[in-house]
Amino acid sequence: MTMRFVDTHCHVDLYPSPETVVHTAAANGVEVIAVTNAPHVFHFTRELARHHPHLYPAVGLHPELVADYGHLLAELLKHLDQARFIGEVGLDYVTTDDRLRQRQRSVFESVIERCARSDSVVSIHSRRAVADVLAIVGDSFPGSCILHWFSGSPSQLRRALDAGFHFSVNPTMVISERGRSLVAQIPRERVLTESDGPFAKFNGRPATPADMLSVVKAIANIWKVPVEQAAGEIYGNFTGLLANR
Numbered sequence: 001m002t003m004r005f006v007d008t009h010c011h012v013d014l015y016p017s018p019e020t021v022v023h024t025a026a027a028n029g030v031e032v033i034a035v036t037n038a039p040h041v042f043h044f045t046r047e048l049a050r051h052h053p054h055l056y057p058a059v060g061l062h063p064e065l066v067a068d069y070g071h072l073l074a075e076l077l078k079h080l081d082q083a084r085f086i087g088e089v090g091l092d093y094v095t096t097d098d099r100l101r102q103r104q105r106s107v108f109e110s111v112i113e114r115c116a117r118s119d120s121v122v123s124i125h126s127r128r129a130v131a132d133v134l135a136i137v138g139d140s141f142p143g144s145c146i147l148h149w150f151s152g153s154p155s156q157l158r159r160a161l162d163a164g165f166h167f168s169v170n171p172t173m174v175i176s177e178r179g180r181s182l183v184a185q186i187p188r189e190r191v192l193t194e195s196d197g198p199f200a201k202f203n204g205r206p207a208t209p210a211d212m213l214s215v216v217k218a219i220a221n222i223w224k225v226p227v228e229q230a231a232g233e234i235y236g237n238f239t240g241l242l243a244n245r
Contacts, residue, residue, distance in 0.1 A: 002029065003029060003213070003216075003227075003228060003231040003232070003235075004029045004030075004031070004231065004235045005028070005029055005030040005031070005193065005209075005212035005213065005216065005231060005234070005235060006030065006031050006032075006033075006192060006193060006212070006234065006235055006238040007025065007030055007031070007032045007033065007193060007194055007195045007209035007212055008033045008123060008146055008148075008168045008192045008193065008194045008238065009033060009035055009087065009088070009123050009146070009148045009149075009168050009170070009194035009195070009196050010032050010033065010034055010035065010194065010195045010196065010197050010208075010209055011034075011035055011036070011037065011088075011196070011197065011198060011199065012032065012034040012045060012048070012055070013034065013036060013041055013044050013045050013048075014037075014198055015197070015198050015206070015208075018044075018048060019048070021197075021208055021209065022048065022052050022055055024208065024209070024210045025054065025055075025208070025209035025210060026052065026054050027210075028209070028210045028212070028213065030054070030209040030210065030212050031054045031055075031056070031238070032054065032055050032056065032209045033056045033058050033085050033087065033121070033123065034048070034049065034055055034056065034057050034058060035058045035060055035085075035087035035088045035123055036057075036058060036059055036060050036087075036088070037060060037061070037062040037065055037088060038060070038061055038062070038065055038069045038072060039059055039060075039061060039069075039072050039075040039076040039079055040069070040072060040075065042057065042059040042060075042079055042083075045057040045058075056084065056085050057083075057085065058083065058085035058086055058087040058088075058123060059076060059079040059080065059083045059085075059086060059087075060076075060086060060087045060088040060089045060123075061073070061076050061088075061089055061107060061111075062088050062089075062092075062125065063089070063090050063091050063092040063104045063107075063108070063125055064092050064094075064095075066100070066103050066104050066107050067100055067103070070103055070107055073107055073110060076107075076111070077110060077111075077114050080111065080114045080115060080120075081114070083120070084120070084121065085120070085121050085122075085123070086111065086115055086120050086121065086122040086123065087122060087123030087124070087146075087148070088123055088124075088125050088148065089107075089108060089111050089122065089123075089124060089125065090108060090124040090125030090126050090129070090133055090148075091104050091105065091108055091125065091126060091127075091129035091132055091133055091136075092104065092125055092127045092128070092129060093127065093128035093129040093132075094127060094128060105132065105136065108133075108136055109136055112136055112137055112141070115141075115143055116141060116142060116143070118142075118143065119142055119143045119144070120143040120144070121143060121144045121146070121241055121242075122143060122144070122145050122146065123146045123148050123168070124137075124145055124146065124147055124148060125148055125149075126147055126148075126150065126151075126152065127149075127151065130147075130150075130152035130153075130156040130160070131156065133147075134156070134159055134160060134163060137163065137165075138163070139162070139163045139164075141163070141164070144164075144166065144241045145163075145164070145165045145166070146165070146166045146167065146168050146192060147160060147165050147166070147167050147168070148168050148194060148196065149168070149170055149172075149173065149194070149196055149200075150167050150182065151182075154185060157182065157185055157186070161186070161187065161190065165190070166190045166191070166192050166237065166241065167186050167190055167191060167192065168192040168193060168194035169183055169191060169192070169193055169194065169215060169219060170193070170194045170195060170196045170200045170207065170215065171195070171200055171201070171202040171207050171211055171214060171215055171218075172196075172200045172201065172202075172207075174215060174218035174219065174222075175218075180218075180222055183219060183222050184222050188223060188233055189233075189237060189240075190237070191219065191233075191234055191237060192234060192237055192238055193212050193215045193216060193219070193234055195207040195208055195209050195211055195212065195215075197209070197211075202214065213227075213231075216230050216231045216234060217230075219234070
């Protein structure tokens with residue numbers, strides 16, 4: 001049986017050779033959500049996706065870049081009316097600047113409000129900010145939310161599950177004891193995979209979509225099931241998100 005994979009969070013445009021990454025992903029049976037960090041670079045990813053049916057372009061504004069590109073919110077909202085996938089968006093509370101945190105919240109609230117008009121698939125950054133992310137999205141968001149590289153507490157995990165969130169697991173998460181423990185607590189039907197390349201690392205180099213087999217193998221070990229079964233369930237979770245749109 002040919003296994004199929006998904007990378008729900010990859011910064012394709014930030015690799016030295018995006019075309020090579022995309023071709024290698026296709027050769028390895030990986031479908032990719034190509035997230036972007038600011039709306040003005042979305043055009044490149046969208047054009048790349050026109051030639052690669054397994055590549056899904058996502059428009060975003062990374063919370064850490066709100067200080068520099070928050071003035072592009074109107075451009076982002078304009079794209080949201082037509083974009084199927086959204087990311088990377090969210091909150092990042094590594095900063096202790098209350099004004100910057102408020103600005104991040106304002107941008108994220110605007111994104112979620114606009115996405116609530118459709119069945120968007122949203123990849124969300126929530127570092128040290130899970131509680132506020134969950135509060136902003138709420139319990140009745142009509143689309144699909146994926147918490148990318150989740151690092152919250154078990155109680156926050158339960159709240160996110162109750163709100164219907166999915167979780168994308170990357171190579172860095174499955175090599176740590178805490179990461180594997182979190183994965184083990186997530187119901188299998190809510191698990192997806194991601195590379196978060198080129199930011200996340202795998203074997204000392206930037207992770208790529210082609211590394212999804214290794215992530216699935218690690219998840220299969222946590223689930224104590226054959227790799228083929230884990231791959232089928234995770235890919236099925238992804239196609240289920242698309243079918244729910």
